[in-house]
Amino acid sequence: MTTATNAFLDHLLVQRAQYRYKLPSRPDAGRFIDQLMRLLFPVTQDCQSVSQHVEETYQKLNQQLVCLLSPLQNTLPEGADTIAEKFFDQLPAIYDRLLLDAHAITDNDPAAIGLEEVIAVYPGFYAIAVYRIAHELLRLNVPLLPRMLTEYAHGQTGIDIHPGAQIGRAFFIDHGTGVVIGETTIIGDNVKIYQGVTLGATHVAKSMAQKKRHPTIENNVVIYANATILGGHTVVGHDSVIGGNVWLTDSVEAHSLVYHQHQTEVRLKSLESAEPINFVI
CATH class of the missing domain: 2.160.10.10 (Hexapeptide repeat proteins)
Incomplete structure (x- = not known):
């Protein structure tokens, strides 16, 4: 390597030490959201799904969330396992709210064929769903990851909802x-x-x-x-x-x-x- 390359790599090492946060990868965050949506609303079939068992999928999602939280461990108010447990304790309430959102779209949009179409196809519902998931994580004082999730939905739908x-x-x-x-x-x-x-x-x-x-x-x-x-x-x-x-x-x-x-x-x-x-x- 040239002297200039070595100097640049040294600069990257110094810069790496100055970052306040470490973050999970965007693909991992996106996979977590999409798999959680399929758990809550199994109206679409995932051809690559490893398991169709609800309990097994639930446990894997819990592990995925812990993994997503792990890079942020030093900035979390409590352990990643504890936050994941608190988040999943709130999942029934999130689900109930999302059903109300889906029914609001189905009942008010004359173009909507039914609830399944709204859940599987409508970008508005998807963006709202990701927002509600991210908002709960923000309420648990998780930094940055909630915004990463809503920005993933922004990229998928063109709808930008801040988790706050x-x-x-x-x-x-x-x-x-x-x-x-x-x-x-x-x-x-x-x-x-x-x-x-x-x-x-x-x-x-x-x-x-x-x-x-x-x-x-x-x-x-x-x-x-x-x-x-x-x-x-x-x-x-x-x-x-x-x-x-x-x-x-x-x-x-x-x-x-x-x-x-x-x-x-x-x-x-x-x-x-x-x-x-x-x-x-």
């Missing part, structure tokens, strides 16, 4: 591509959002990291495609409808209808002149 967001029951993302839900977002029950919706922050300064930067969406709100709602003080009142392409940085009261007003011009030519006549509707 607080999302209520029966959540419905329709189509989903381009949806962004920020870390301090609060979403109530029975909320429905469409593709391209952003629930984001008005400021991105690092000093805002510990503050509420993202909006609050109360119960029974519908947000249509490409609406942008920004700011930690912005509250969308319950039972409101936010129309497509709306840009919202102020709170709105309950039962509000907010829409983007557009103007249409019909251009006609006068019989006596080549000049167009504009009618504003």
Whole structure:
């Protein structure tokens, strides 16, 4: 090796020692999520599955989670085995919430054939499921791994949900591509959002990291495609409808209808002149 190569390798060794965290691999994180989803919702067949036995699969998933947590051991609040046990103790509650999400999509989307299609095919359901799994790990004070899981779902679906967001029951993302839900977002029950919706922050300064930067969406709100709602003080009142392409940085009261007003011009030519006549509707 050349002198330059040796110097570069020495630099990498020094840099390696400076990293605060060690992380599991992305493929391992993705495999854990997908195998956990097949355990919870066996509506698809894995041609490479080693075992069809629920108890055996459950034990293997427990071991996989311990393995994923092991590189983070020095930054965990307690042992990897303990955290894995606490996570799986919460799995029945996560499952119940995911069933509510799946039924919300099935009951409200006229294109949905049935529950099995929603679980197996719909990107919105998949992204919500991974979020709920990651959110539980974050609640157990696991660093970085929850974000790794939701970013895996982001890559699979185009839907970016931060694991720190607080999302209520029966959540419905329709189509989903381009949806962004920020870390301090609060979403109530029975909320429905469409593709391209952003629930984001008005400021991105690092000093805002510990503050509420993202909006609050109360119960029974519908947000249509490409609406942008920004700011930690912005509250969308319950039972409101936010129309497509709306840009919202102020709170709105309950039962509000907010829409983007557009103007249409019909251009006609006068019989006596080549000049167009504009009618504003």
